[in-house]
Amino acid sequence: MPCRLKANCMKFVDEFREPALIVKTVDEIRRLAGTTRHYRIMEVCGGHTYAIYRFGLKDILPENIEFIHGPGCPVCVLPMGRIDDGLSIAQRPDVILAAFGDMMRVPGTQGSPLEHKARGMDVRIVYSPSDALKLARLHPEKHVVFFAIGFETTAPSTALTVMRAKAEGIHNFSVFCNHVTIIPAMRAILDSPDMRLDGFIGPGHVSTVIGCRPYEWIAQDQGKPIVVSGFEPLDMLQSIVMLLRQLNAGECKVENQYQRVVPWEGNRAALRAMAEVFELRPSFEWRGLGFISQSALMINDKYAEWDAEKRFELPGIRVTDPTAAQCGEVLKGVLKPHQCRLFGRECTPERPVGALMVSSEGSCAAYHNYEHRKAALTSLSASA
Amino acid sequence: MSAQDEADARPVAIRFRDPQIEMAHGAGGKASRRLVEGLFAPLMFANATAPLGDAALVDIGGTTVAITTDSFVVKPLTFPGGSIGELAVNGTVNDLAVSGAKAQALVVTYVLEAGLPTSVLEAEVRAMAKAAHAAGVRIVAGDTKVVEHGKADQMYVTTTGIGHLIGGLTIDPSSVRPGDKILLSGPIGDHGITILLARGELDFEANLRSDTRSVLSLVETLASAAGPGVRWMRDPTRGGVATSLNELARDCGLGMVLFENKIPIRDAVRGACELLGLDPLHIANEGQFLAVVAPEYADVALNALALAPGGNEAQVIGEVREQPAGTVLVTTLYGGSRIVDMLVGDPLPRIC
Numbered sequence: 001m002p003c004r005l006k007a008n009c010m011k012f013v014d015e016f017r018e019p020a021l022i023v024k025t026v027d028e029i030r031r032l033a034g035t036t037r038h039y040r041i042m043e044v045c046g047g048h049t050y051a052i053y054r055f056g057l058k059d060i061l062p063e064n065i066e067f068i069h070g071p072g073c074p075v076c077v078l079p080m081g082r083i084d085d086g087l088s089i090a091q092r093p094d095v096i097l098a099a100f101g102d103m104m105r106v107p108g109t110q111g112s113p114l115e116h117k118a119r120g121m122d123v124r125i126v127y128s129p130s131d132a133l134k135l136a137r138l139h140p141e142k143h144v145v146f147f148a149i150g151f152e153t154t155a156p157s158t159a160l161t162v163m164r165a166k167a168e169g170i171h172n173f174s175v176f177c178n179h180v181t182i183i184p185a186m187r188a189i190l191d192s193p194d195m196r197l198d199g200f201i202g203p204g205h206v207s208t209v210i211g212c213r214p215y216e217w218i219a220q221d222q223g224k225p226i227v228v229s230g231f232e233p234l235d236m237l238q239s240i241v242m243l244l245r246q247l248n249a250g251e252c253k254v255e256n257q258y259q260r261v262v263p264w265e266g267n268r269a270a271l272r273a274m275a276e277v278f279e280l281r282p283s284f285e286w287r288g289l290g291f292i293s294q295s296a297l298m299i300n301d302k303y304a305e306w307d308a309e310k311r312f313e314l315p316g317i318r319v320t321d322p323t324a325a326q327c328g329e330v331l332k333g334v335l336k337p338h339q340c341r342l343f344g345r346e347c348t349p350e351r352p353v354g355a356l357m358v359s360s361e362g363s364c365a366a367y368h369n370y371e372h373r374k375a376a377l378t379s380l381s382a383s384a
Numbered sequence: 385m386s387a388q389d390e391a392d393a394r395p396v397a398i399r400f401r402d403p404q405i406e407m408a409h410g411a412g413g414k415a416s417r418r419l420v421e422g423l424f425a426p427l428m429f430a431n432a433t434a435p436l437g438d439a440a441l442v443d444i445g446g447t448t449v450a451i452t453t454d455s456f457v458v459k460p461l462t463f464p465g466g467s468i469g470e471l472a473v474n475g476t477v478n479d480l481a482v483s484g485a486k487a488q489a490l491v492v493t494y495v496l497e498a499g500l501p502t503s504v505l506e507a508e509v510r511a512m513a514k515a516a517h518a519a520g521v522r523i524v525a526g527d528t529k530v531v532e533h534g535k536a537d538q539m540y541v542t543t544t545g546i547g548h549l550i551g552g553l554t555i556d557p558s559s560v561r562p563g564d565k566i567l568l569s570g571p572i573g574d575h576g577i578t579i580l581l582a583r584g585e586l587d588f589e590a591n592l593r594s595d596t597r598s599v600l601s602l603v604e605t606l607a608s609a610a611g612p613g614v615r616w617m618r619d620p621t622r623g624g625v626a627t628s629l630n631e632l633a634r635d636c637g638l639g640m641v642l643f644e645n646k647i648p649i650r651d652a653v654r655g656a657c658e659l660l661g662l663d664p665l666h667i668a669n670e671g672q673f674l675a676v677v678a679p680e681y682a683d684v685a686l687n688a689l690a691l692a693p694g695g696n697e698a699q700v701i702g703e704v705r706e707q708p709a710g711t712v713l714v715t716t717l718y719g720g721s722r723i724v725d726m727l728v729g730d731p732l733p734r735i736c
Contacts, residue, residue, distance in 0.1 A: 013658060019717035026718070056720025118406040127586060127660075233718075349728045350414050360661055370722040 016232030017055075025237040026060050032244040039065045040196060041243060042333055044186060045203035046073030046361025047231050053370035055233045065240065068333035069363035071185045072203050074150040075102045076331060076355045076362045077286045078178055080319040083108035086147045086176050087116055089312045096122045096139060098132035099147040102359045107352060109319055113147075129154075129161035129175070136165070136173035143172045145308045148179055153205040155179040155297060156270035159277035162299065162306045176308040177299050180284065182206050183214050184295035188286075190222050194334050199243045201236065202228035204258045209274075211266025212254050219252045230258040277303050287321065287355065288328030327354035330363060337367035344368060396426040412622025412668075413727030417631070437555070438618060439483035439547075450485030452476060453544040461504065461538055463582035465574075465593030468541055469511035471670055474598050475621070476545040477519045481603040482617040482673050484555045485547035487519060492526040493542040499533045508539065519598035521545070550604060552611030557635040559615045564704040565682035566640060567675040569602055569689065570595070570697040572625055573653035576667035581656070588659070590652035595671035602695050606675060609688030613681025619673045623727040626665035628674055629712045630726040640712040642702035642724075665714070666727045676704060 033039065043049055049069045052058060058067070071077055087108050090097035097113070104114040104125060117123040122142075126132045132146035148158045158175060165173045182203060189195055202215055207228045215226050225246040229239035239257040246253060256262055277299060284296030299307035321327055325342050329335040337343055337356070347353040349365050356362035360369075400422030408415035420436060439452035456472045477487040492512065496505065516523050574595040581589055599619065606614060616636075620628040625647075629640045642665075649664045657664045677685050682700055689695035708723070715721045 013654075022718040054722060056716060056722045059720045060718060114406065114408075115404075118404055131585070233720075349725075369725055 013232060016230070016234040018234065022060070022233055022237060025234060025241060029065070029237065029240055029244065030062050032241065032248060033062045033064055035062075035064065037064065039244065039247065040068055040198050041065065041201060041240070042068040042070045042189070042197050042199075043201040043229075043236075044070035044072045044182065045201075045206065046070075046076065046359065046363070046366075047205065048201055048203075048229065048236065049073070049363045050361050050366050051231050051233070051236060053366040056370075057233060057236060058371070061240070068197060069330070069337075070200075070333060071189065071286070071289060071331050072151065072182065072206070073356070073359050073361040073363070074154070074178075074180065075106055075359035076327070077180065077185070077288065078106070078149060078355065079285045079287045080108055080321065081285070081315075081317055082178055083113075084110070084319060085314045085316060086145075086178075087113065087121070088315050089145050089176060089308055090116065090121050090123060092143075092312075094141075094143055096124060096135060096142050096144045097147060098124050098126045098135055098144055100127070100149065101125045102361075103147055103149065105352065105358045106355045107358075129158045130164070133161050133165055133170065133173055136170055140172060143174070145312075146173070146175045148175050148177050150179055151182050151203070151206045152179075152209040152270075152274070153203075155278065156209060156267070156273050159273040162277050162303050163273065165306050166303060171305065174306045174308040174311050175299060177278075177297060179278070179297040180286070181280075181295055181297065182210075184292045185286065185289065186215075186218065188289050188292050188295075189332060190218070190224075192332055192334075195332065197224060197333075198247055199224050199252075200226040201239050201243070202226045202254075204228060204230050204235075204262065207256075207258065207262045207266070209267050209270045212256050212262065212264050213266070215254045219254050223252050225252040225255070227255045227257050228262055230261065285318065286331075288331035322353055325354045327356050330356055337364040340364070398423060398426060408728075411727060413627055413666075414725075415728075416623070417726070437483055438479040439485060439545075441483070441549075448549055450480050450483050450547045450549065451545070452479040452483065453542060454479060455540060455542040457537070457540045458579065459537060460579075460582055461508065463594055464578055466596035466670070467508060467511050468539065469508035470515045471596050472541040472543045473512050473515035473519060473521070473523075474596050474670060476543040477521055477598045477600055478619045478671075478673070480545050480547040481550075481598070481600040482555070482619045484553035484603075484607075484617070485549050486600060486604070487521040487545045487547040489522050489524045489546050490516060491544045492523055493544075494526070494528045495536055495540040495542075496528065496530045497533060497536040497538050498530055500538055505539065508541070512541075515598070519600055521547075550607050553603075553607045553614055555614070555617055557616050557632055560632065560636040560638060560676050560704055561615070561678070562638060562704055562706045563679050564615060564676045565679055565700045566629070566642070566702040566704065567677055567682070567685060567689075568625065568648065568699055568701045569599060569672045569674075569695060571648040571650050571653070572620070572669055572672060573649060573657065573664040573667035575670040576624070577653050577656045579668075580660075586660075588656070590656060592650070592652050595669055597671035597694065599671060599673045602689060602692055603673065605688050605692040605695065606685055610677055610681040610685035613678035613685065614675055615678065616676040617673055620669050622668050624664070624666040624668055625674060626663065626712060626724045627726045630724075632676070633710050633712055636704075637709055639705045639708040639710070640702060641705050642712065642714045644714050644716045646699050646701045648697050648699050648701075663724065665724050679703075 105112045113123045136144035218226050227239040227242045278297040279300040280294045281296045281298045283291045283293045285291050304310050326340040347357050352358045356364035409419045439450040454475045458468050461468045480487045578592045578594045618628040633640045689698040712724045
């Protein structure tokens with residue numbers, strides 16, 4: 001049953017973009033932020049990074065509130081070797097590779113999936129894993145491999161699709177699993193010695209699945225407040241108010257601004273599906289963050305037949321990023337996108353060197369698309 | 385050696401270095417522009433001085449005529465609100481209209497895939513005849529080629545149009561000045577989103593129709609009401625409003641500042657764009673045009689359009705400013721702003 005876009009389909013979005021309320025909330029933020037203290041807030045999720053630039057939030061917030069962009073962009077953290085692995089499966093003439101649109105322009109060592117497609121590789125853009133399964137049903141003579149990426153947000157739908165493939169006895173379908181989990185990445189960032197943060201805007205979509213409880217150690221052990229937030233301008237501004245109130249009162253708690261979507265305990269059915277199909281990898285490489293133990297998911301033995309890594313021989317060669325690119329420092333929030341040596345010159349959304357410049361949720365792409373010429377203007381007028 | 389021979393002997397700089405042609409080169413955004421400016425222009429129109437517009441102005445025996453051509457490879461062939469044949473006529477009529485010309489005659493080329501049902505072809509030929517009649521243009525000649533089954537996707541249509549200039553209109557990006565108003569003829573994104581949904585690859589639907597239509601009569605209305613104030617026009621097809629205005633910003637070296645709340649967009653288009661992570665400003669249109677008019681003519685232009693059939697949703701969506709030079713900036717009611725670049729890549733393949 002297709003979803004129908006109704007005439008009032010923007011109602012729940014527009015309510016969170018109401019200019020009068022935005023202005024009022026920004027006033028409250030100015031009052032709370034004062035002028036003496038500098039606040040470094042990490043937005044973990046790429047969706048928040050995108051929203052900050054898309055809605056021009058930096059323009060309206062006081063200068064002593066600094067956003068540090070986090071690692072929550074699944075395309076960005078995928079190391080190049082894994083893209084090569086996925087493409088090597090798709091080299092086989094009997095294989096259709098199905099991937100999300102974000103993946104299409106991410107460079108592998110021999111070019112992006114899109115460039116491979118232009119050379120004749122059968123790569124299809126899908127909008128959900130179930131679309132990939134649909135392809136498998138339509139093409140029984142082919143083997144369809146779904147290039148699965150994403151945090152806990154997308155992992156349940158991959159799990160459910162694998163379960164359905166098994167239930168329906170669809171054997172020409174498998175998943176190249178690159179799902180990762182957010183908590184180990186946040187731990188890696190907090191362990192990083194060059195990182196100074198005051199608090200977190202917690203990921204909204206991931207938390208609809210895992211809930212808020214998994215963040216409690218951040219407040220209890222690390223002494224940092226975290227507010228799980230929605231993605232509309234008012235959501236983010238309200239989350240900043242909540243963070244500032246905690247920081248000014250010397251508190252650190254996990255709070256949930258996105259209550260209309262995120263249940264405190266998460267989505268049990270989604271977690272059950274993940275537990276049914278996946279197990280933790282002992283270790284997984286993250287672009288820029290290196291190997292992080294127990295930070296990614298693989299398909300368990302029960303569903304081994306639908307695991308592309310078990311079905312196909314993979315080169316599995318580690319590829320280091322071009323040395324000039326500073327994706328790692330940007331991913332960890334140590335550098336701002338425009339401080340990378342390649343930003344806007346060798347690396348642009350059109351000719352990306354690193355994945356952060358590809359995905360709309362990548363901080364480099366967001367900064368490049370929406371911000372950097374504005375920054376140039378400001379410095380021009382400041383120097384004039 | 386004549387001056388012309390000398391000019392021909394000069395080595396031309398080919399800046400286009402992409403190793404192969406990809407879908408993005410036909411998507412109307414940055415890659416398309418790189419191909420045209422880096423390969424086609426230096427080799428074929430080396431002596432052209434005017435910026436690359438929607439149509440060329442050619443002097444024939446002392447009379448200036450406008451000429452343009454466009455190919456249509458849309459999939460699916462028919463969609464709510466129109467079909468490939470209708471697009472092929474309106475697209476070329478519109479390219480001429482926004483170049484300040486009234487289409488007089490069209491030439492049509494079909495590339496057909498063997499096995500195409502005659503009924504499909506007939507329906508498109510009928511659609512073209514009807515659209516041509518509605519736009520007041522004659523189809524005067526044509527050509528047909530058939531390729532093997534599997535070597536093309538059903539049918540492709542190319543139309544070439546010639547027209548005479550509409551009196552009192554001069555389209556020139558270099559005449560654009562700070563303070564000029566940016567006018568948009570109606571809601572954006574209807575065509576691109578309609579095609580995307582018509583493919584049936586997405587599990588949602590909406591009550592939307594392509595906006596395909598001839599904009600000639602609206603352009604004529606604008607010309608007679610505010611002709612001397614009209615500086616520039618463009619129909620924002622592939623690449624959308626953002627790409628057209630970025631090209632203008634680059635050509636005239638000024639900033640295009642848009643007011644987000646003034647840009648007309650239907651809720652279904654906004655909803656689909658929110659869900660798919662697309663920017664409506666990048667989505668194709670087939671029945672709208674952008675115009676930059678001198679500020680003193682903005683009200684009279686808008687009032688004239690509002691009274692004309694199909695013009696009641698026209699809006700002033702922004703204005704030209706000195707800064708940010710060469711850039712399109714969208715501002716929000718609450719004081720935020722963002723830069724909108726040209727389309728990069730190819731979000732919606734084969735939509736016209």
